[in-house]
Amino acid sequence: MTALTKFADKDLELLLLIRNFELALLDLFDAGKLNGTTHTCLGQEYVPVALAPLLREDFVFSNHRGHGHYLARFEDPSGLLAEIMGREGAVCSGVGGSQHIYRDGYLSTGVQGQSLPVAVGVALHYRRTGQDRIAVVHIGDGTWGEGAVYEALNMARLWSVPLLVVVEHNGIAQSTPTGAQLAGTIEDRAGSFGIDHYELHTADINVIRAELGPVVAEVRRGAPAVVQFHTVRLGPHSKGDDTRSAEELSDIRAREWSAEYARWFGDQFAAADARQRERVAGLVADVSARPPSVWTPSPAAAGSGAAL
Secondary structure (H helix, E strand, O other), X not given: OOOOOOOOHHHHHHHHHXXXXXXXXXXXXXXXXXOOOOOOOOOOOHHHHHHHHHOOOOEEEEOOOOHHHHHXXXXXXXXXXXHHHOEOOOOOOOOOOOOOOXXXXXXXXXXXXXXXXXXXXXXXXXHHOOOOOOEEEEEEHHHHHXXXXXXXXXXXXXXXXXXXXXXXXXXXXXXEEHHHOOOOOHHHHHHOOOOEEEEEOOOOHHHHHHHHHHHHHHHHOOOOEEEEEEOOOOOOOOOOOOOOOHHHHHHHHHHOHHHHHHHHHHHHHHHHHHHHHHHHHHHHHHHHOOOEOOOOOOHHHHHHOOXX
C-alpha cells in the first residue's frame, strides 16, 4: 500500500469498532458464552466503511460475514451483540443470530447467492416507481459458483436496474483457495452480461470513495455494476476452522489494512483502538448482564398462523 491519505477520525473509530467487535465475538466463543456459529469480517472492515457515505436510503443485502456491513450502516453494536447473544435489546428479538438480520433497508442471509435475485427485484421496483435508490448486495468470490448469481446478473442488465454488486474477494472460500474453485475471472463473467466491472486493490478509504462515487451515480441511473475489492480474510472461516499455514497467516497479517493504518497513523490509530476496545468491553459486560430476549410474533403473523 502506498501512503494513505488523511481521513476523518470518525472513519478510524468506525473501522476499529468493527475490528474490536469481531475480536470480542471470537473471545466470547472461546469462553463458551455464545452458541451457534459466527463469521467475522476481520481484514475486510474497510469495505463497508468506505461505502457508507455513498449510500442514501438504499437497500443493503449482506451475507454470512456481515457484521461490518450492519455496523457501518447503523453504528448499533449494542443491538447486534444482543442479537448474537440472544439478549434483551436484540435487533431481531434474538431469532436471527449472527447471520440473519433484518432492519430498515438491510437484510443479511447465510445462504450463498440467495440475495442477488432478491436485490434485482428490489432494484427493479425502485426503477419502476421512480425512486432514487439502489440495491447493494455484498457477495464473496466463493459465491460465483452459484447459478443464481448469473440468473440475477442477466436480469439486472436486461432490465437496466440500479444494482451494485460488491465482491469482497478474500482469496478463499471456507478452506478452498479461489484459484482452485473459480475458473476465469470475475471481470469476464460480469462482462459477458454487458455489466461494467471495477477492481480495487487499495484499503485507502478516501481513494475508494473517490473512485466509486461516479460508479454509484451511474448505478442510480440504471447501469448495474460489479465492484471487486481485493481484500483478505484475517480470521477463520467461522469460529476456529482455519486450515491455512502459519506462514500464510503471517503474510496476511503483515499486509492487511490495520497493519498499514497503524504504521501510517501511529498514535492516532493506537488511541482510537484503545477507545474502541474499551467501548466493546463495556458493551460485552452490559449485554451479558441482560435477560434473555423474548420473541413475540407480530399481530399479522399471529393472526395468520404464519411460521417464522
